[in-house]
Amino acid sequence: MSMNSQGRPSAIPAAGVADAVTGTFTGNRGLQIEEPLIFEQDAAGRCGVDLPDVPKVAARLGGVKPRAKVGLPGLAEPQVVRHYTRLSQKNYAIDSGLYPLGSCTMKHNPRLNEKMARLPGFADVHPLQPLSTVQGALELMDSLAHWLKTLTGMAAVTLAPAAGAHGEMCGIMAIRSAHEAKGDTARTKILVPESAHGTNPATAAACGYAVESIPATADGRVDLDALKAKLGPDVAGLMLTNPNTCGLFERDIIAIGEAVHAAGAYFYCDGANFNAIVGRVRPADLGVDAMHINLHKTFSTPHGGGGPGSGPVVFSEALAPYVPVPYVTHGVDGFDLVENAEDGPAFGRMKAFHGQMGMFTRALSYMLSHGADGLWQASGDAVLNANYVMARLEDVMTASFEGPCMHECLFDDRFLKGTGVTTLDIAKALIDEGFHPMTMYFPLVVHGALLIEPTETESKASLDQFIDALRALAERAKGGDVAYFQGAPRLTPRRRLDETAAARKPILRWTPPVGAEALAAE
């Protein structure tokens, strides 16, 4: 089969010649279509719409002329519809199956959220509309802010940040503002534990701080003594994830917060894993000064291609004065927006407008439809599910740390030692079994990590199917069937991809095949 520069079959095989891989004449696997790129489906002059002729007008671009044709492909409407429908059918989503990607919290987005987000009063508002015409939207933002503060016990919140890492940046900028307001410019370091999300040290560095890492203890928690040894008048703050990326609750968190405060620093908590404790633990009670909340994780709004993230940040009394604009207030004539920071200590704004309105609506819908008891149960079920997965797998796989976990369970590759099978091979074989793989090789603190986060979405039956598949794979690996694993995946549209070549020599632009009637030359 001839391949083009994208490594794809360049044409349907000639009649009578079966494809070597699939055994079919088309290269298709049943209803799994071998879909060409949309540019490869181009037919010169074909057009899916019938537009009126453009009236001749004088050029108004001041002499600026297009250098070449844009090169859009010509397709009929049903071709375009089929193309994108087929691509969407190759996608894997939480709506199509269990999605155990640890640290990402791929939980079900209840359809009630979608119904609420489509109400025209929320969906069709413009950020520059007069405030009198968007009172309902402002009330929704105010209610969301109220519940986020209530669930965290914190004094203030900004809804503006666009996602978790943006929220981190917002929190660290507030910490920097607070130190500067006190005239304290000697604090140049941010402490970050070894197991942190990669965004934490990146945020600290982006905000101009030097990053110092704190080692972990043998049981996967922050080494309190090592932390205390690094705290001093040059430390601006600590960024800590709790529960941490090993799926473990930081047992010493109260002492950690006290030590940070005693050194005159602030305590930033990465709230990416708030879904494990929401309704049960209030971060304010742990001594946290600022924490972002990934609405798209804890409060079920879609993400990972399904929708944008949203990363509101809550602040303690100490940092509340530095909350960025804009924020909603209760004015004389209803809800009002504070848009300017000139008169206060706020460092400015994080975003042109007010944040991800569609996500606010979905998150509040999730909160109100669950209620306090429902949120309490959701976090409990998320932790229970992760512990069930760990308990049923720990005799065939190697759990990295002893004792119960929180919302995700961490294994390493010791169970594969001597088999020749790697964490990557297990993940690829899992795709053939019909599951999205778990997170691999993260966190970095253990070797060949496999991090599984089932979330509260899954029933026991669903978890058992997944566990049985993983058990079978672990047994198969130990049985010495290396070739099976190295050949996986077998049933996907593409087999094992050459990730190294893709990273070393990325092809980022489609070019017409040599000899073909090139679009660009039309």
Next chain:
Amino acid sequence: MTVKYTKDHEWVRVEGDVGTIGISNFAQSQLGDVVFVELPEAGRVLEQGKEAAVVESVKAASDVYCPVSGTVIEANQALVDDPSLANNAPESDGWFFKVTLSDPSQLDALMDEAAYAAFVEESH
């Protein structure tokens, strides 16, 4: 000529007052296929134990720490152009950068080849 190793899996080969620095064969085997390296510019002053370079593989991005203090005199452009050298020839053509040593006595605390082999055996 002596070659010394660190616990962070860098090596330094010393000829006169010039140290050539790279990552060990064990380090590359743990990283997997290296796809990108970022090397320090000539003239940069590096401190022992501080970040000097970045190595990115299909699995992870890692910092490379400088085994000895010194001033960078040359970075390995061939490695930038072909990061696979870090996998195929980690302790020869896949070197990262060269420094003029500012404190050769720092070498005394580093491991020789036998001690490093024992360290890798023991800790992994």
